[in-house]
Amino acid sequence: xxxxxxxxxxxxxxxxxxxxxxxxxxxxxxxxxxxxxxxxxxxxxxxxxxxxxxxxxxxxxxxxxxxxxxxxxxxxxxxxxxxxxxxxxxxxxxxxxxxxxxxxxxxxxxxxxxxxxxxxxxxxxxxxxxxxxxxxxxxxxxxxx
Amino acid sequence: xxxxxxxxxxxxxxxxxxxxxxxxxxxxxxxxxxxxxxxxxxxxxxxxxxxxxxxxxxxxxxxxxxxxxxxxxxxxxxxxxxxxxxxxxxxxxxxxxxxxxxxxxxxxxxxxxxxxxxxxxxxxxxxxxxxxxxxxxxxxxxxxxxxxxxxxxxxxxxxxxxxxxxxxxxxxxxxxxxxxxxxxxxxxxxxxxxxxxxxxxxxxxxxxxxxxxxxxxxxxxxxxxxxxxxxxxxxxxxxxxxxxxxxxxxxxxxxxxxxxxxxxxxxxxxxxxxxxxxxxxxxxxxxxxxxxxxxxxxxxxxxxxxxxxxxxxxxxxxxxxxxxxxxxxxxxxxxxxxxxxxxxxxxxxxxxxxxxxxxxxxxxxxxxxxxxxxxxxxxxxxxxxxxxxxxxxxxxxxxxxxxxxxxxxxxxxxxxxxxxxxxxxxxxxxxxxxxxxxxxxxxxxxxxxxxxxxxxxxxxxxxxxxxxxxxxxxxxxxxxxxxxxxxxxxxxxxxxxxxxxxxxxxxxxxxxxxxxxxxxxxxxxxxxxxxxxxxxxxxxxxxxxxxxxxxxxxxxxxxxxxxxxxxxxxxxxxxxxxxxxxxxxxxxxxxxxxxxxxxxxxxxxxxxxxxxxxxxxxxxxxxxxxxxxxxxxxxxxxxxxxxxxxxxxxxxxxxxxxxxxxxxxxxxxxxxxxxxxxxxxxxxxxxxxxxxxxxxxxxxxxxxxxxxxxxxxxxxxxxxxxxxxxxxxxxxxxxxxxxxxxxxxxxxxxxxxxxxxxxxxxxxxxxxxxxxxxxxxxxxxxxxxxxxxx
Numbered sequence: 001x002x003x004x005x006x007x008x009x010x011x012x013x014x015x016x017x018x019x020x021x022x023x024x025x026x027x028x029x030x031x032x033x034x035x036x037x038x039x040x041x042x043x044x045x046x047x048x049x050x051x052x053x054x055x056x057x058x059x060x061x062x063x064x065x066x067x068x069x070x071x072x073x074x075x076x077x078x079x080x081x082x083x084x085x086x087x088x089x090x091x092x093x094x095x096x097x098x099x100x101x102x103x104x105x106x107x108x109x110x111x112x113x114x115x116x117x118x119x120x121x122x123x124x125x126x127x128x129x130x131x132x133x134x135x136x137x138x139x140x141x142x143x144x145x
Numbered sequence: 146x147x148x149x150x151x152x153x154x155x156x157x158x159x160x161x162x163x164x165x166x167x168x169x170x171x172x173x174x175x176x177x178x179x180x181x182x183x184x185x186x187x188x189x190x191x192x193x194x195x196x197x198x199x200x201x202x203x204x205x206x207x208x209x210x211x212x213x214x215x216x217x218x219x220x221x222x223x224x225x226x227x228x229x230x231x232x233x234x235x236x237x238x239x240x241x242x243x244x245x246x247x248x249x250x251x252x253x254x255x256x257x258x259x260x261x262x263x264x265x266x267x268x269x270x271x272x273x274x275x276x277x278x279x280x281x282x283x284x285x286x287x288x289x290x291x292x293x294x295x296x297x298x299x300x301x302x303x304x305x306x307x308x309x310x311x312x313x314x315x316x317x318x319x320x321x322x323x324x325x326x327x328x329x330x331x332x333x334x335x336x337x338x339x340x341x342x343x344x345x346x347x348x349x350x351x352x353x354x355x356x357x358x359x360x361x362x363x364x365x366x367x368x369x370x371x372x373x374x375x376x377x378x379x380x381x382x383x384x385x386x387x388x389x390x391x392x393x394x395x396x397x398x399x400x401x402x403x404x405x406x407x408x409x410x411x412x413x414x415x416x417x418x419x420x421x422x423x424x425x426x427x428x429x430x431x432x433x434x435x436x437x438x439x440x441x442x443x444x445x446x447x448x449x450x451x452x453x454x455x456x457x458x459x460x461x462x463x464x465x466x467x468x469x470x471x472x473x474x475x476x477x478x479x480x481x482x483x484x485x486x487x488x489x490x491x492x493x494x495x496x497x498x499x500x501x502x503x504x505x506x507x508x509x510x511x512x513x514x515x516x517x518x519x520x521x522x523x524x525x526x527x528x529x530x531x532x533x534x535x536x537x538x539x540x541x542x543x544x545x546x547x548x549x550x551x552x553x554x555x556x557x558x559x560x561x562x563x564x565x566x567x568x569x570x571x572x573x574x575x576x577x578x579x580x581x582x583x584x585x586x587x588x589x590x591x592x593x594x595x596x597x598x599x600x601x602x603x604x605x606x607x608x609x610x611x612x613x614x615x616x617x618x619x620x621x622x623x624x625x626x627x628x629x630x631x632x633x634x635x636x637x638x639x640x641x642x643x644x645x646x647x648x649x650x651x652x653x654x655x656x657x658x659x660x661x662x663x664x665x666x667x668x669x670x671x672x673x674x675x676x677x678x679x680x681x682x683x684x685x686x687x688x689x690x691x692x693x694x695x696x697x698x699x700x701x702x703x704x705x706x707x708x709x710x711x712x713x714x715x716x717x718x719x720x721x722x723x724x725x726x727x728x729x730x731x732x733x734x735x736x737x738x739x740x741x742x743x744x745x746x747x748x749x750x751x752x753x754x755x756x757x758x759x760x761x762x763x764x765x766x767x768x769x770x771x772x773x774x775x776x777x778x779x780x781x782x783x784x785x786x787x788x789x790x791x792x793x794x795x796x797x798x799x800x801x802x803x804x805x806x807x808x809x810x811x812x813x814x815x816x817x818x819x820x821x822x823x824x825x826x827x828x829x830x831x832x833x834x835x836x837x838x839x840x841x842x843x844x845x846x847x848x849x850x851x852x853x854x855x856x857x858x859x860x861x862x863x864x865x866x867x868x869x870x871x872x873x874x875x876x877x878x879x880x881x882x883x884x885x886x887x888x889x890x891x892x893x894x895x896x897x898x899x900x901x902x903x904x905x906x907x908x909x910x911x912x913x914x915x916x917x918x919x920x921x922x923x924x925x926x927x928x929x930x931x932x933x934x935x
Contacts, residue, residue, distance in 0.1 A: 032668050033558065035605035036656045036680070044660060044668035049314035051660055051668045053648040082648035136650060
């Protein structure tokens with residue numbers, strides 16, 4: 001497995017996302033709030049003529065919304081015909097992970113369990129391999145419950 | 146290989162969709178060679194492709210079907226019901242397999258053997274079909290024709306079209322931005338001209354791209370013949386299906402959304418509407434029931450009519466059921482109008498089906514159909530003819546993507562709501578209603594009907610910001626048909642909104658139906674009226690609308706229905722009222738334009754004469770104010786001294802005194818005013834529009850005749866005729882003109898001119914029995930002759 005991965009910090013945790021699942025990384029400028037939904041939906045943002053649904057991943061995982069002044073970068077992903085922006089703290093690199101996906105080790109924080117699929121080694125650090133669609137599925141389920 | 150497989154799958158699925166109807170039509174008319182060929186070709190193609198792609202199950206199935214069809218083609222076998230059934234089940238199986246391949250699930254491990262075996266069974270001895278290749282039955286002819294005329298097409302992935310659509314939207318946004326920048330700078334005509342051209346190109350392109358989203362309604366109809374056939378079989382009913390207007394186009398998404406409601410209606414119609422052949426015979430109807438689907442475009446709507454000649458809706462039974470289910474009291478039921486009874490069909494959980502059948506009556510009823518239709522911005526109407534049939538009319542917007550909407554503000558944010566969902570908009574300082582609160586619930590009473598009231602901010606969990614002006618209350622009708630009041634900060638705008646689907650994570654809340662991106666680039670959410678009501682868990686029981694209405698009526702008697710009226714002063718000085726709706730406008734007309742013809746006054750406007758109701762007295766000034774009235778067909782003027790103001794007057798005058806042009810007296814603001822009776826006004830007008838009934842001119846043929854000029858002409862002028870002395874040179878005579886002449890050659894000339902002529906003679910006695918001329922001093926005879934020509 002020599003595919004490209006995007007390495008980012010998401011809700012204070014190092015994650016890796018397969019590059020093919022990422023369409024772009026943008027800086028969110030203007031987010032129109034969507035009231036009446038859980039805190040994990042930060043709002044809507046326009047990227048040219050596309051409308052992105054902005055997901056506050058930190059709120060989804062830890063239940064604490066990211067303060068407005070810390071909102072910045074987001075990963076754009078098209079899932080099920082809709083465009084989403086996943087808010088990330090920072091993006092560090094896009095490169096190949098020579099080791100590929102490794103099995104999970106250690107006692108993972110339960111809040112990460114639904115999302116982490118594997119480990120990826122990069123820059124001599126472990127990164128959690130996550131998939132953007134996983135955040136959305138659990139987001140909807142969480143809402144329905 | 147993958148691409149080939151994809152191609153095979155999509156082609157097969159499309160052909161299957163198109164063929165479902167063909168097989169049914171072929172069964173109805175087995176001599177229809179073209180359909181048989183089409184079906185045969187399908188299996189042949191599938192067989193060919195899957196052999197190549199190594200799909201052995203497909204190959205086996207299609208091969209078996211092809212063999213049988215080939216036998217039928219050669220006349221060795223005839224298409225009985227069992228054969229058609231077997232062919233249909235093979236098509237179904239191929240559809241299942243195709244789906245399995247498409248989504249990549251393992252192929253269902255079912256035995257195809259019995260399907261193939263079923264093909265071999267032959268019920269009837271074959272009678273060779275006479276005349277193969279006969280022309281189509283007329284009922285189905287139009288489908289054939291449209292198929293032949295189909296333009297060349299190519300297959301494109303949807304993603305590419307969506308990408309194009311997005312690209313064009315980006316372009317429109319960029320153009321808007323550019324337009325803004327250009328406005329801020331000093332105008333350079335050359336630059337603006339170029340921009341204008343670009344702008345038009347972009348607009349044209351957007352239109353063209355939007356058309357790529359359109360799809361023929363045929364696709365919506367594709368599944369119907371099969372449904373009708375299968376259901377008819379199952380229930381032992383005979384149904385003749387007519388589909389019309391399949392070439393009407395509508396938005397692709399709309400087609401997808403409309404399929405389920407339409408199928409549901411068709412199933413209902415077959416299950417509950419159309420009777421069994423025995424029953425139909427007993428009722429004196431033809432054994433075969435008629436089911437007709439018709440689509441047409443009407444303005445920016447698509448109208449789909451589903452009509453059958455079945456039993457219609459038994460409203461009495463519906464009412465019984467509603468009472469039994471406790472949604473209706475017998476007292477209220479007794480007061481219901483027929484339309485209200487029929488409307489009960491949309492109540493959840495009611496069905497006229499005597500028993501729950503496998504087909505319908507399972508609790509998923511017309512309420513769901515209506516909700517689904519309304520969700521896509523459509524409307525559903527019923528035309529019930531008990532015992533004779535039911536016609537259901539679906540009105541769907543042409544496209545899902547552009548809807549008229551209202552932009553409103555609540556909690557400092559902007560939202561959109563479909564205009565169709567809003568019944569009325571009021572400000573909360575309006576005296577027409579009052580808001581009460583009890584136990585946290587807000588109730589607003591508008592015209593004696595109590596509605597649940599919610600503030601949008603409360604539903605959305607926002608703070609209600611303080612504002613200086615009054616808040617706005619919108620009466621919103623949810624899909625379940627129960628209106629409720631929605632409090633918002635303000636309604637700001639009315640726009641055509643381009644709606645896009647919102648992501649599932651947003652729509653899951655149930656509050657939002659979609660989103661839109663206005664020119665300012667800030668995404669805005671479209672509210673779902675029904676969702677808001679559900680989310681706020683508003684009670685869904687109508688507060689006995691019948692009683693409320695009765696109360697309304699009683700009230701109307703007490704405080705009298707008012708209409709708008711114009712208060713004006715007559716030329717003679719009286720102050721009077723005239724119903725405002727009749728008045729098109731108030732005009733200043735110059736006095737010299739007024740004239741009279743006989744008993745009727747008129748005013749001359751550029752090309753015609755318009756009657757004036759009260760113009761038969763002189764006007765002391767140069768210009769007169771006149772009310773232009775219109776009864777829908779004819780115009781008339783009503784001259785007045787001065788227009789005062791618009792007031793509310795009771796629809797029935799306080800005191801009725803029908804007299805002349807007046808219908809009575811009303812008291813408005815303490816002043817007694819006479820009310821003008823519009824009926825009498827229009828009734829008093831001359832029957833024909835003026836001008837047409839005026840007699841033609843009297844043409845005196847012999848210009849040199851002193852008698853005609855000096856004695857006859859003044860007489861005719863006094864009688865109100867226009868007189869022309871001498872035949873006009875080079876000017877055609879109007880056929881209504883009358884030529885008066887004293888010699889017989891002039892008489893012939895008049896004949897040639899093609900108008901009526903009257904010949905006068907100097908002698909008192911006619912010269913002979915052939916002489917039709919009139920003695921020139923016989924005034925009554927002369928006048929009668931002229932009038933007779935009018």
